[in-house]
Amino acid sequence: MFFASCIGEVTACFPLVGVALPLFIGYLLGSMLFAVPVAKRWGVDIFKVGSGNPGATNVKRAVGKLPGNIVFACDALKGFFASLWPVFVFEGDAAVYAQLAGFAGALLGHSFSCLYRFKGGKAVSTTIGGLLAIMPLAILPALLVWLAVFYLSGYVSLASLALGLSLPLAAWLLGEGTAKTVLGAVVCVLLFVRHRSNIVRLCHGTESRFERKKKS
DSSP states (O other), X not given: OHHHHHHHHHHHHOTTHHHHHHHHHHHHHHTOOTHHHHHHHTTOOGGGSTTOOOSHHHHHHHTOHHHHHHHHHHHHHHHHHHHHGGGGTOOHHHHHHHHHHHHHHXXXXXXXXXXXXXXXXXXXXXXXXXXXXXXXXXXXXXXXXXXXXXXXXXXXXXXXXXXXXXXXXXXXXXXXXHHHHHHHHHHHHHHHHHTHHHHHHHHHTOOOOOOOOOOO
């Protein structure tokens, strides 16, 4: 409570702090690429295997299902906390702007980590975690779309693109408001930009996919 009141007083005097502080904290959280230490624990340099992407999908392919799931959970949690804590510190519209700033910071940090020479991942897990804090009603049906596309196609990238497309539509249909619908559209564009190489491989039929193991 004391910390929250101090931040509130500072923000009242310097309004930009309400955006700059969550953005900074979100960036620091996002910069923690959990794929690197988790893969290293299994003796793998994640930057040198598979796609070289420090994300849950590459870890799952290169190291295994358990470490991949650990990375997914940790990356989602950092997006969730970066987008959630401002609610307990700021009030009204300031809380909304602070949440968006924290979310943006987490995405930037994961994509361009200051801890790893500004390398990073595609931030799908971090996006999901952040949106769970900001617009849970819209992200849940989008996750169902992700699961359906993934299990039907086996392509994580295609499922992620489908999630992006479904976000603004879900936000609009569920009455989340103009701001969150626009946020969903922005996230959709970012996902497509970050998956440029995957889109090319999908078009050429060279994209890697997860194959279901056949029962013996």
